[in-house]
Amino acid sequence: MKFISRKYKKISIALSLALLLPLIWSLTACSTTPESDDAFGSTLSKETLAMFRKSPNFRDENFINIAGEKSKPSTNFLGAFYRYFTTKNPAPQPEKPLPFVALNNQSFIDAPKDSYRVTWLGHSAILIEIDGLKILTDPMFGERASPFSWIGPKRFQQPPINIADIPELDAIIISHDHYDHLDMESIKLLNDRTLHFFTPLGVGSHLKQWGVNPSKITELDWWGEAEVANGVIVAATPAQHFSGRGVFDRNKTQWASWAIIGQKERLFFSGDTGFHREFDEIGKRYGPFDLAMLENGAYDKSWSQVHMMPEETIAASKMLNAKRIIPIHWGTFDLALHPWYEPAQKTYSLSRAHGVTAVQPKMGEFVLSTPTGPVAQWWNDQRERVEETNTFPKAALATKLE
Ligand SMILES: [Zn+2]
Numbered sequence: 276m277k278f279i280s281r282k283y284k285k286i287s288i289a290l291s292l293a294l295l296l297p298l299i300w301s302l303t304a305c306s307t308t309p310e311s312d313d314a315f316g317s318t319l320s321k322e323t324l325a326m327f328r329k330s331p332n333f334r335d336e337n338f339i340n341i342a343g344e345k346s347k348p349s350t351n352f353l354g355a356f357y358r359y360f361t362t363k364n365p366a367p368q369p370e371k372p373l374p375f376v377a378l379n380n381q382s383f384i385d386a387p388k389d390s391y392r393v394t395w396l397g398h399s400a401i402l403i404e405i406d407g408l409k410i411l412t413d414p415m416f417g418e419r420a421s422p423f424s425w426i427g428p429k430r431f432q433q434p435p436i437n438i439a440d441i442p443e444l445d446a447i448i449i450s451h452d453h454y455d456h457l458d459m460e461s462i463k464l465l466n467d468r469t470l471h472f473f474t475p476l477g478v479g480s481h482l483k484q485w486g487v488n489p490s491k492i493t494e495l496d497w498w499g500e501a502e503v504a505n506g507v508i509v510a511a512t513p514a515q516h517f518s519g520r521g522v523f524d525r526n527k528t529q530w531a532s533w534a535i536i537g538q539k540e541r542l543f544f545s546g547d548t549g550f551h552r553e554f555d556e557i558g559k560r561y562g563p564f565d566l567a568m569l570e571n572g573a574y575d576k577s578w579s580q581v582h583m584m585p586e587e588t589i590a591a592s593k594m595l596n597a598k599r600i601i602p603i604h605w606g607t608f609d610l611a612l613h614p615w616y617e618p619a620q621k622t623y624s625l626s627r628a629h630g631v632t633a634v635q636p637k638m639g640e641f642v643l644s645t646p647t648g649p650v651a652q653w654w655n656d657q658r659e660r661v662e663e664t665n666t667f668p669k670a671a672l673a674t675k676l677e
Pocket residue numbers: 296451453516517547
């Protein structure tokens with residue numbers, strides 16, 4: 276029995292390494308020479324590890340999740356692995372490119388005076404303008420969320436702005452080191468136009484490896500705060516996820532969500548996260564939020580620990596005390612099993628059913644603090660009708676939305 280359980284554990288660990296995101300590259304990294312070792316990022320120095328050991332969120336040489344739980348993408352690795360590779364996504368991507376608002380190097384010249392302005396650039400990349408500052412989250416402009424140019428999730432939707440046209444930035448905020456959030460080429464191209472980078476613990480080591488001056492990087496543990504400029508504060512807040520860019524660096528760097536606190540307005544950026552009880556504490560400490568940009572995409576009931584189901588996104592918005600939400604982490608890469616449009620459609624119907632104001636802009640469309648009109652269901656133009664999947668168990672939903 277012992278042998279069997281040890282063997283099972285080994286298989287589970289091996290499979291968990293290859294599971295979900297990063298998925299393909301975890302498998303291929305064993306047998307393939309990457310085009311650039313750099314893309315995998317850096318390894319941590321002894322000094323850095325010694326610093327991490329002082330964090331309450333670092334245990335047994337790994338970053339951990341809320342309540343000290345070890346992070347794992349799924350409680351049932353084998354089941355999730357099997358499901359991922361045997362289930363066919365009925366609509367992995369739109370048949371035509373999605374409608375978007377094209378932006379160029381003139382688009383951000385005049386910042387609004389009395390309002391934040393938030394522009395979704397696809398997936399989790401968002402240009403936030405607040406109190407005269409420009410802050411970009413998780414810049415991912417690459418073709419593939421992968422260290423390789425020939426394999427790994429390929430974007431099906433181009434960004435609404437060329438990376439060369441991104442304006443001078445006061446800051447870039449990174450949520451974690453997965454390839455769909457931290458893209459080496461994008462960082463290298465934006466470095467000269469960016470005054471400062473804010474990351475969770477350890478993620479700055481990748482940036483340094485790619486040529487970012489260490490003096491431009493601030494790494495924050497959960498609940499750590501720093502001023503960007505003009506009194507605008509960014510705070511790293513908890514998230515329930517995992518990290519790693521290769522086979523052997525699982526959970527060696529931290530993951531976080533972020534509160535962006537302006538002089539009058541408060542914004543929240545979820546990064547990648549499963550549903551967790553600390554949303555409540557984030558809402559208490561930094562809310563109410565004028566706008567929360569919440570992940571809603573790449574979810575599945577088999578790995579709902581690390582990506583929120585749509586019902587959970589709505590529940591989280593209530594705990595955060597968010598006046599309005601924008602669903603992000605969808606419409607760009609096919610990373611799960613749900614139809615590409617399902618996150619938008621579920622946000623649309625669930626937000627109405629539960630009294631949450633969801634703003635659902637096209638990529639490139641400006642969102643200001645002023646009230647917006649009815650949401651145009653623009654994603655439906657490109658939608659083929661298929662059976663909806665991933666229904667969250669009703670009992671669990673009732674508890675979360677109480
Ligand atoms: Zn992730």
